[in-house]
Amino acid sequence: MNDCIFCKIIKGEIPSKTIYEDELVKAFLEINPISNGHILLIPKKHHVNFLDTPNETIKKMYEIIKTIIYPLLKEKLNITGLSICQIGKDVKHYHIHLIPQYENDKLDFKYDKSKISNLDEIYTKLTNK
Numbered sequence: 636m637n638d639c640i641f642c643k644i645i646k647g648e649i650p651s652k653t654i655y656e657d658e659l660v661k662a663f664l665e666i667n668p669i670s671n672g673h674i675l676l677i678p679k680k681h682h683v684n685f686l687d688t689p690n691e692t693i694k695k696m697y698e699i700i701k702t703i704i705y706p707l708l709k710e711k712l713n714i715t716g717l718s719i720c721q722i723g724k725d726v727k728h729y730h731i732h733l734i735p736q737y738e739n740d741k742l743d744f745k746y747d748k749s750k751i752s753n754l755d756e757i758y759t760k761l762t763n764k
Contacts, residue, residue, distance in 0.1 A: 641677050641728040655703055659695055662704060665732070672712045672735040674704060682729040685721055696731060708735050 643649045644663065651663035654674055665673040676696055682688040700719065708714045716736035721729075758764070 639681060639726070639728050641675075641726055641730065642681055645677070645679050654707070655699065657699075659692060660699060662699070662733075669732075670735050670737065670740060672708050672714065674708075674733040675730050676700065676704070676733060677728060677730040683727050684729055688729045700731070700733060704733060708733075713737070 640649065644651045645661055651661075653661060653663045655662040658679070660676060660678055662674050662676045665675050676699065678688060678692045678696070680692070682692070685693070700717075705717055708717065712735060714735040715738050718732075718734040718736060720732040720734060722732055
């Protein structure tokens, strides 16, 4: 995709602060981070979303999170946890947000009742019960 910002980052047309890279994926610092060490992990081949991305690629991405990125963040930045999110609304190139959590940080995913449907209705829709 010629206009994809992540494809341009992969090609080196746009600079990035790369944390990890191999033949299949690239991990780099988010330029608008939610917390210190917020990383984006992307496949080098353009895939629009989770469903479009091959299982082997997704498996490799999670292996890299578990064996390389999470231990690196824990060792170097002393994180206490890691939120793994697949938001993907802005850039139509599959990516995973790796958002470090720290002791006493204010990072919170808060419940907002005004945005939530009735749980029984959701359950019925999902299970046909």
